[in-house]
Amino acid sequence: MLRTFLCVRSVTRSLMPRSKRPRPARIGTHGGTFHCDDALACFLLKLLPSYKDAEIIRTRDPELLSGCDVVVDVGGEYDPQKHRYDHHQRSFGESMHSLKPEKPWQTKLSSAGLVYFHFGTQILATRLGLKEEDPVLHVLYDKLYENFVEEIDAIDNGISQWDGEPRYAMTTNVSARVGYLNPRWNDKDQDTEAGFRKAMELVGTEFLDRLDYYHCAWLPARSLVEEAIQERFKVDPSGEILVLAQGGCPWKEHLFSLEQVLDVEKPLKFILYTDLGGQWRVQCVPAGLRTFQNRLSLLEEWRGLRDEELSRVSGIPGCIFVHSSGFIGGNHTKEGALEMARKTLAQQTESSPSSS
DSSP states (O other), X not given: OHHHHHHHHHHHHHHSOOOOOOOOOEEEEXXXXXOHHHHHHHHHHHTSGGXXXXXXXXXXXXXXXXXXXXXXXXSSOEEXXXXXXXXXXXXXXXXXXXXXXXXXXXXXXXXXXXXHHHHHHHHHHHHHTOOTXXXXXHHHHHHHIIIIIHHHHHHHTTOOSSSSOOSSOOOOSHHHHHHTTSOOTTOSOOOOHHHHHXXXXXXXXXXXXXXXXXXXXXXXXXXXXXXXXXXXXXXXTTSOEEEOSSTTOXXXXXXXXXXXXXXXXXXXXXXXXXXXXXXXXXXEOBSSTTOSOBSXXXXXXXXXXXXXXXXXXXXXXXXXXXXTTSSEEEESSHHHHHHHHHHHHHTOBTTBSOOO
């Protein structure tokens, strides 16, 4: 009787409806050779709580892709309402600017840029514990696009940085390093799954490292640069020399931005700060963010000289060096570094305000 009871109970249990667990979300992307944009797009999506445990389906099969919650870099469709984010179709030409006119960037978006455009503020807010409307978050959002994601968009879409032939090859950017993770053409094993996981980890780690740097180091430097600009006339009557309260901080981009925000009339020429050894550096302000030309370089006759010879030629005690290109020099004291900047300013002529 007991055996019969146990048997019936077992059969009854097997016939009872089991509670269905919700299946994990599915992120679809193409199989085969992978690129930096699809690796970053998938990584970014998995930073969202709703896709944290998502399964990544790598295929070009339309039927399999149709069962995915979100599809990136494949499918020939851009439809945010359906979470379809491909950029390869002829009809696609969207950029940050076209989707949001107040954004200046006109580079055609890749799948990474599309995911960042639609989910970037939510991703950053989740990572940093900020509200999506926080102004700090929007500064970081723009900074990360301009200095990380846009490059990936441009490379994937075949957009060059320059016209004509480049002077040298760039083969170590993150897109190139992701590409090297694909199987070689003559490898016997052409499976790309393991390489794609490594690609996601590589580009994702760099994205998060860059976010951490901009949040914890780059952004706090802005207040130091602003303070230096406000105090510049106490340093020198010209108002063209800044002294940073702390050396080593990233100042260039903040300086160009704050010159406009604070309506600085006379362009700033020199930055003074201490190095790790406590010695003073005088560095020229470049003509722009992405140029090696200076608004005003240190004097030609000082360049390449060091120590006593430099002090003798310049007439300034305590000199350490001036770089052969004239973009930076050193002195043992703040007064000496300041004098190097002042003497250079004094020899500046109206007809040649910026020497290279």
